[in-house]
C-alpha cells in the first residue's frame with residue numbers, strides 16, 4: 081500500500097505539489113489527471129524520490145520512503161520503476177541491453193561494469209520483450225526504433241525490475257493514436273497480468289477514463305478529485321481542465337478488451 085500523506089514539493093516559493101494526501105492499494109491502475117503545470121510530474125518524481133519532498137511523508141508497505149538515503153534509496157527506486165515520456169533509453173545500446181539495465185540494482189558492481197549479465201536475467205529480459213511483441217528487435221540499437229517500440233522497451237525494462245509499483249509520467253505524450261493504444265495496453269497488461277500497481281499521469285481524460293480504475297485529479301499542486309472514473313462528472317472535469325475540457329475529452333482509443341490484453345497481440349509497430 082502506498083500512502084502519500086500531506087506531501088508538498090516546493091521549487092523556491094512555488095509549491096508544485098501542495099499538501100497531497102491519498103492511498104493506493106496494491107494492484108490498482110490509478111490515473112493522475114489535470115492540466116499542464118498541475119503538478120502531476122512532480123508528484124510521481126517525488127514518490128520515486130527524483131524530486132525531494134519539502135514536507136509530508138510517503139510510506140510504502142510501512143517503509144518511510146521520505147527518510148531513505150544511499151543504498152536503501154537506490155533499492156526504493158528499483159521497487160518504484162519510472163516510465164518517462166521520452167523513454168530514457170540508451171540509444172547506442174541494443175534493445176536487450178536496455179532491458180537488462182532494469183536488473184542493475186540486483187547485480188554487484190563488477191558485473192554491471194563488465195556487462196556480464198547472468199543467463200537468467202537475459203532470459204527474463206527476452207521474456208519481457210516477448211510480452212510486448214518486440215523480441216525480434218532484441219539486437220537492434222534502441223535509437224533505430226519508432227517511438228512506440230521504444231516505449232515498449234522502456235516498459236519491458238520496468239517489468240524486469242520486478243517493481244512493486246510503476247510510475248508512468250505521460251508515457252504516451254510523444255506517440256500517435258495507434259502507438260498510444262499499444263503502450264496503454266502494455267501498461268494495462270502489466271497491471272492485470274502481473275498485479276503490479278500502476279500510477280500513470282495522463283493529459284487525456286478520455287484515455288484515463290478508459291484505462292484507469294481510479295482517478296486522482298490535480299489542480300495547482302493540490303488533489304481536487306479522488307474517485308472512480310464514473311464519479312468524475314463533466315462539470316468536475318471542466319473545472320479540472322478549465323478551458324481545456326473539450327480538448328481533454330477528445331476521442332481516444334479504448335483498451336484492447338474489457339479484460340487483460342492478450343499475450344503477443346500488439347503488432348511490432
Ligand SMILES: Nc1ncnc2c1ncn2[C@@H]1O[C@H](COP(=O)(O)OP(=O)(O)OP(=O)(O)O)[C@@H](O)[C@H]1O
Nearest residue numbers: 091094095096114115116117118119120121122123
Ligand atoms: N525543477 C523545477 N524547478 C522549478 N519549477 C518546477 C520544476 N519542476 C516543475 N516545476 C513547476 O512546478 C509546477 C508543476 O509542474 P509539473 O511538471 O509537475 O506539472 P505537470 O502537471 O506534470 O505538467 P505537464 O503536464 O505540463 O508535464 C509547474 O509550475 C512547473 O513549472
